Amino acid sequence: GAVVSQHPSWVICKSGTSVKIECRSLDFQATTMFWYRQFPKQSLMLMATSNEGSKATYEQGVEKDKFLINHASLTLSTLTVTSAHPEDSSFYICSAWEGRSTDTQYFGPGTRLTVL
């Protein structure tokens, strides 16, 4: 089956620093990748939609200057949390969609971000 990886799986950083999270589709090309955030005991909330070669589309209430998304290739999207603060601590999950033959999105294992 299709595999999506995320790196790192967890990260702890100081307030004010920037953190980059990578999402890779390992055995298929992803036309679109989605980034979600999940706070403890809550469901996933879509942050942005990323299409290869174009600017990401952000959901209402998500600061695009704080959460920088780059989808430079069909197998890699990155989310950079700039000037992270404790309230950005969360579980970030990406999903990848091939875009043609299937409606199924494949999810990465997630990245736990803790900002001190």
Add this chain to the structure above:
Amino acid sequence: KQEVTQIPAALSVPEGENLVLNCSFTDSAIYNLQWFRQDPGKGLTSLLLIQSSQREQTSGRLNASLDKSSGRSTLYIAASQPGDSATYLCAVVMDSSYKLIFGSGTRLLVRP
């Protein structure tokens, strides 16, 4: 605005029991509905996807039904096992943007 609700929020059952998880959505004009499983601290595993034109999908001990007109879906798990313990999430897609709108999940514990 689409809202997805899951009931119950948590469920604890003895091993071997059949169970039903419920999902409801406010806007019936969905593109498809999906059920996922999430283990603690992990990503999501897709279980079943039901297109808007379909009534149900089955995979092994899992059966998901969809009643679009009433805005409801159920996930039926037969002969539950301790390994089924996880959080089950339902999500709807409204259009070809394929954005998933998630419910809050049902935390299932199957006791040996």
